[in-house]
Amino acid sequence: MEPINEWLHGRGLTDDVIKSSRLSWNGDELVIPVFDENNVFLFNKYRRNPASTEGPKYRYEKGSTSALYNAHTLQKVKDDEPVFICEGELDCLLLNSKGQHAVTST
Numbered sequence: 001m002e003p004i005n006e007w008l009h010g011r012g013l014t015d016d017v018i019k020s021s022r023l024s025w026n027g028d029e030l031v032i033p034v035f036d037e038n039n040v041f042l043f044n045k046y047r048r049n050p051a052s053t054e055g056p057k058y059r060y061e062k063g064s065t066s067a068l069y070n071a072h073t074l075q076k077v078k079d080d081e082p083v084f085i086c087e088g089e090l091d092c093l094l095l096n097s098k099g100q101h102a103v104t105s106t
Contacts, residue, residue: 004030007050011090014097021093032089034064034106039072045089045106060106070096070103077101 004025008018024031030047043064048057070092077083084102086092095102 004050012094012097013090017093017097021096023093029059034067034069035072036067037071037074042067047090064106067106068103069106073101074103 002025004023005015005018008023008030022033024033026046028049030050032045032047034042034045036042043061045061045064046059048055048059069089073096074083081101084092084095084100086095086102086104088104089106092102092104
């Protein structure tokens with residue numbers, strides 16, 4: 001995954017969040033695994049190489065349906081803590097890197 005780490009760090013993601021969210025690099029795309037509220041794997045979402053402008057920015061595995069990204073982290077939220085609703089997975093992970101709780105729709 002090393003080729004993409006510099007880009008992810010530039011977006012503000014920490015190594016701990018990169019690891020805990022199980023982001024990976026398949027050689028061409030950033031792989032963003034999506035889990036349900038019980039931390040059961042649902043599907044992968046793919047983000048094209050940030051160095052490229054060709055093709056769609058994101059793609060999904062065939063048969064994927066919408067899900068609440070980062071839902072499994074909501075079990076850690078205390079009653080008085082805010083939960084932010086973000087535009088996308090990387091925004092959500094940025095807030096996690098800053099110690100905040102966040103979710104987004106895939």
